[in-house]
Amino acid sequence: xxxxxxxxxxxxxxxxxxxxxHRCAFCxxxxxxxxxxxxxxxxxxxxxxxxxxxRSRKRAATQIAFYGGNFLGLAVxxxxxxxxxxTIFVDQGLVDGIxxxxxxxxxxxxxxxxxxxxxxxxxxxxxxxxxxAVLRACRRGHTPEDSRRAARRIKxxxxxxxxxxxxxxxxxxxxxxxxxxxEIAAMEPDFVRIYxxxxxxxxxxxxxxxxxxxTPLGLEAAVRQVxxxxxxxxxxxxxxxxxxxxxxxxxxxxxxxxxxxxHPAFGHLVWEEIFLDMVRHVLASGKIPETDIELxxxxxxxxxxxxxxxxxxxxxxxxxxxxxxxxxxxxxxDTEAVVVNGQYCRPADLDILSERSSGPQMPFLKNxxxxx
Ligand code: SF4
Numbered sequence: 001x002x003x004x005x006x007x008x009x010x011x012x013x014x015x016x017x018x019x020x021x022h023r024c025a026f027c028x029x030x031x032x033x034x035x036x037x038x039x040x041x042x043x044x045x046x047x048x049x050x051x052x053x054x055r056s057r058k059r060a061a062t063q064i065a066f067y068g069g070n071f072l073g074l075a076v077x078x079x080x081x082x083x084x085x086x087t088i089f090v091d092q093g094l095v096d097g098i099x100x101x102x103x104x105x106x107x108x109x110x111x112x113x114x115x116x117x118x119x120x121x122x123x124x125x126x127x128x129x130x131x132x133a134v135l136r137a138c139r140r141g142h143t144p145e146d147s148r149r150a151a152r153r154i155k156x157x158x159x160x161x162x163x164x165x166x167x168x169x170x171x172x173x174x175x176x177x178x179x180x181x182x183e184i185a186a187m188e189p190d191f192v193r194i195y196x197x198x199x200x201x202x203x204x205x206x207x208x209x210x211x212x213x214x215t216p217l218g219l220e221a222a223v224r225q226v227x228x229x230x231x232x233x234x235x236x237x238x239x240x241x242x243x244x245x246x247x248x249x250x251x252x253x254x255x256x257x258x259x260x261x262x263h264p265a266f267g268h269l270v271w272e273e274i275f276l277d278m279v280r281h282v283l284a285s286g287k288i289p290e291t292d293i294e295l296x297x298x299x300x301x302x303x304x305x306x307x308x309x310x311x312x313x314x315x316x317x318x319x320x321x322x323x324x325x326x327x328x329x330x331x332x333x334d335t336e337a338v339v340v341n342g343q344y345c346r347p348a349d350l351d352i353l354s355e356r357s358s359g360p361q362m363p364f365l366k367n368x369x370x371x372x
Pocket of ligand 1: 017024027029068126
């Protein structure tokens with residue numbers, strides 16, 4: 001996995017569904033962001049000023065981010081006004097740059113020309129899936145080729161490329177989402193976000209859920225799929241900067257969340273699984289003859305190793321019984337490693353193919369195992 005580089009502080013400004021040509025089947029940005037309407041300039045300035053309170057030296061940079069809509073789908077004048085407003089903060093030295101999320105089919109030469117002269121650092125595209133049937137089922141209105149082309153254009157202009165993808169979409173499968181991950185990795189993005197599909201009130205997906213036409217992934221299956229993608233991107237040195245939606249009081253209250261694998265610490269659940277897999281990997285290697293086991297991890301990874309309510313601890317204790325288990329924090333280790341009785345293991349040591357062998361058969365993997 002890539003080294004944990006300092007990440008920028010993101011100061012988000014939510015523009016719910018602004019600039020979208022239609023509403024994708026899974027989307028209800030008002031429910032996700034908790035924002036009901038397009039904010040006026042005063043509210044945007046207030047949101048940025050409020051977000052700047054979290055600036056710290058621990059962060060590499062501070063960026064204003066326009067999220068929750070299709071930024072380059074907005075009217076040209078509106079794009080300019082938002083960029084002008086954000087640039088004032090950059091000119092004042094309070095912010096280092098701008099980023100935004102947009103649909104892949106908005107990335108064309110004319111729209112990219114609009115950005116010239118503005119301090120835009122990164123562009124995030126909502127790819128969601130690289131499978132044409134899944135995109136059609138979601139009513140996305142763009143193709144996998146749109147995403148490939150957008151990625152090439154963004155990189156050619158020198159912007160950092162972020163890619164957002166989802167698992168558990170209508171017509172999606174574990175195989176299709178993993179194949180999407182392989183295609184996304186081939187775009188060489190600078191970072192990736194992975195979201196399990198949730199069912200929000202007011203979305204087309206909610207209607208399909210009510211009629212039984214759509215069934216969301218369970219939490220366990222969603223964690224497993226995202227884990228495999230996380231390992232895949234890690235193998236390619238592509239940072240996964242978010243797994244699962246940011247927790248919020250609104251999501252936790254489930255006011256607008258009808259169904260789906262929401263967990264306030266979804267990314268932590270994924271990492272717990274990876275740490276358990278690493279311990280199992282070493283134990284299964286036959287290199288540890290003793291039954292008394294000592295595990296060492298960086299202090300910041302102790303909770304990932306122990307797992308939610310100590311479930312990893314209990315699983316490992318059952319596996320080594322009647323041996324004893326000791327867990328020790330060790331600051332000399334990197335945060336993604338575990339040492340089992342002196343045997344080092346990192347996520348890159350896990351065999352994604354065998355990790356996946358307990359799931360459904362994946363015939364396509366025969367063709368792409370080299371890139372995994
Ligand atoms: S998913 Fe993105 S493009 Fe689709 S409606 Fe929501 S904000 Fe717009």
